[in-house]
Amino acid sequence: MGAVVDGIPESLIFGIQVASGQSISTSFLIAVFVSNVPQALAPSADLAGSGWRAGKMALMWGVVVLACGVASGFGFAATDVFGLNGDRAAAFAAGGLLAMLTDSLMPFALERGGTWAGIWTVVGFASSLATTSGDADGAPDRPGPRRPCGTNGVATPPRRDRAW
Amino acid sequence: MLDAFLLGAAAQSSLVLSGLAVYLVKVPQKVVGAFAGFGAGALIAAIAFDLIPQGEGLEYAQLALWLLVGGGVFIVSDALVESKFGEAEGRAPSGSWWAPSWTGSPSR
Numbered sequence: 001m002g003a004v005v006d007g008i009p010e011s012l013i014f015g016i017q018v019a020s021g022q023s024i025s026t027s028f029l030i031a032v033f034v035s036n037v038p039q040a041l042a043p044s045a046d047l048a049g050s051g052w053r054a055g056k057m058a059l060m061w062g063v064v065v066l067a068c069g070v071a072s073g074f075g076f077a078a079t080d081v082f083g084l085n086g087d088r089a090a091a092f093a094a095g096g097l098l099a100m101l102t103d104s105l106m107p108f109a110l111e112r113g114g115t116w117a118g119i120w121t122v123v124g125f126a127s128s129l130a131t132t133s134g135d136a137d138g139a140p141d142r143p144g145p146r147r148p149c150g151t152n153g154v155a156t157p158p159r160r161d162r163a164w
Numbered sequence: 165m166l167d168a169f170l171l172g173a174a175a176q177s178s179l180v181l182s183g184l185a186v187y188l189v190k191v192p193q194k195v196v197g198a199f200a201g202f203g204a205g206a207l208i209a210a211i212a213f214d215l216i217p218q219g220e221g222l223e224y225a226q227l228a229l230w231l232l233v234g235g236g237v238f239i240v241s242d243a244l245v246e247s248k249f250g251e252a253e254g255r256a257p258s259g260s261w262w263a264p265s266w267t268g269s270p271s272r
Contacts, residue, residue, distance in 0.1 A: 011176060014168060014171050014175060015169075025214040027206070027209065027210050028210040031203060031210040032175045033178045034206055035200065036176060037181075038199040040180075040182040041182045044186045045186045057186075058183065061179045065173050066173065069169040069176075072169055072172020076169075087219045087221040088226075088230045090215045090218035091216075091219040092233055092234035092237070094215040094231055095235040096237060097210075099235035099238040103239070103242065106204050109200035112194070112197030114194065116201075117198065117201035120199075120202045121202070123201075123202055125209045126205070127205075128208075129209050129213065
């Protein structure tokens with residue numbers, strides 16, 4: 001049942017981001033929302049197969065969601081203690097998610113989806129890109145002049161200016 | 165604090181939805197894998213184009229350091245979770261608020 005508590009690290013990251021005054025981007029929210037689906041489907045199917053009723057299932061996942069909310073609040077509280085500012089919190093979150101991808105999500109995708117999981121990864125990347133670009137129509141933008149990363153010209157970058 | 169709680173809960177609410185979906189449809193393994201692949205791709209894009217640009221106020225070395233810290237914290241917390249729930253299915257200590265007895269193995 002490790003999948004049940006997989007969401008907690010991500011929730012910590014959410015809490016940290018909220019606390020640091022960082023707005024959480026829609027594409028990040030959607031990415032977490034979607035990547036949770038398979039992680040809940042697999043154990044739920046097992047439980048349903050062993051006779052769990054829907055009410056019990058809803059209660060169980062409801063408790064998990066609440067626990068994730070609490071973890072998020074904990075991340076919020078921890079931000080003060082560790083002096084995470086927005087930039088550090090974002091880098092922290094990125095590192096945590098990257099590690100999670102290799103250790104957990106991608107092996108799972110390959111195991112269940114076979115070779116086609118790779119194509120779906122590309123589709124997911126492209127879709128998220130479309131959201132990130134902030135287009136109302138959701139059409140993927142030409143990869144225009146994105147703000148370059150790693151250049152330290154901007155001290156506190158405005159959140160996703162949509163100038164381009 | 166409340167905002168953090170609500171956002172964390174909202175992002176994870178898909179767990180409840182997909183937990184109930186198994187009663188309505190039989191989801192093939194391939195589809196589960198497709199969702200996982202899609203989610204992985206979406207997360208990579210979110211990391212590369214949202215999170216990293218957010219952190220661009222940092223020196224490169226600092227950025228790398230905090231990436232490592234994030235990865236390290238994930239690895240450690242994941243290992244903790246695994247040691248609590250991974251092998252110890254069905255004999256999770258009941259009574260602890262975060263390991264209630266129903267998280268045990270479904271096959272008993």
